Amino acid sequence: MTVGIVLVSHSRALAEASLALAEVMLSDERPHVAIAAGMPDGRFGTDATAVMSAIEQVNSGDGVAVFADLGSALMSAEAAIDLLGVGDDVRIVAAPFVEGLTAGLIRAAMGANLDEVVEAAESSMDAKLSALGRLPQEQVGERRGGTEVRLVNAIGLHARPAARLAALASKYDAEITVSFSGRAPVNAKSTMSLMALGAKLGDTILVDAEGPQADEALDAVVSFIAQGLGDPPA
Template sequence: MIGLVIVSHSEDLARATVELAMQMAQGAQPPVRIAAGAEGGFGTDAAAIAAAIDELADTTGVLVMTDLGSAAISTELALDLRESAQPVRISDGPLVEGTTAALVRAATGGTLDEVAAEAADALAAKRREDETESARSEPAPASDSASADARLVNPLGVHSRPAAVLARAAGGYDADVRIRNLTTDRGPVNAASLVGLLSLAAARDHVLRIEATGPDAPTAVEELRRRIEEGLGEPQEWSEDDQAG
């Protein structure tokens, strides 16, 4: 599994970022280390970053998320100081959104390239529809294939938490799973991608089409259809207090 190192000038910011991201990755969680605050203050320390990377020596790769530009410079120095040999990538994605997207993708068994791509494109869900082409991709040529439509029942649509549930479920199958929002004609996107799912801008009562190819395609489609129609772990009716929160 891919590990993450969070490099920030502020330890409080780093810990809050990890806490938020961990709430999105249910079940097995990728290993995460924090290297933040130089000598207990504000700043970054290349030696501490190198040590954090070395603690993840038994992973298949490490993605380093940074906040300000000098944090990336410290990380580049840390690569010369580390003792471990696993591949390491320094992300240029946003710290909070990138960490969340990367952690969810890593939890589904994504490769270092896939996890890094999620982090780099983590702001795609905030862009206008005509700017989200990078989050879209066409399904692979059909082999074993299946498809189904499901109506979204979540009162607040597919926001970060249900998107993470859906991504984790999709990543557990030997199949290339894509989802399209038929109501708004957005997609298809990789169902294991948190960024892609958020870019669908799926609201309550929108109809989502699930398409899959690969050995587990029928099982994956049926499972995701069921999860969507059951609310992806969220209640179908919300109180005023729930909506305010």
């Protein structure tokens, strides 16, 4: 299963830079990505026919998530989808361009379906809002249990290590959460949410899991963290 990704932007340079930044989070797997950005003469602008071609290029049958930057980019994307007649198999994602693309690309690389890719992208701002204290902080009630583990890699839950952890967590049929410093638990399958915790080298985090594969998932996640999240221990 591979969800295709299309970037619609007024600027090809902006689209290419955003993609390059998002791809830093990936390991080996790469979703199919196409860019429809700028005008042929280099001016800013968008073109519905270019968006149509981009959608067709990456649509392998598992759906396409379309990320658009501003105003007319949305209109061009909507026109392209209408002209192609692809229905709900191609969706414009209501998310900020960089954060949404990063979250969606990571989930697509994990083999997530279109619903999961769109959900990850559209909730991508929550991590930043939470980190800035602009989301209501849930009170952490009585602890269900879980396992504490210390971060031993140099950069902690940042960028690629967080993406690797989310990829591992996504393999299990379980609700896996990570909490740190008294904050409400976050979904371990969300790279952006893990990064927003701000947990660094030497910090101790709490991992918990529920569901059919909870025990197996908890053991695997805790072990992966204790071994450095794919990085050499600092």
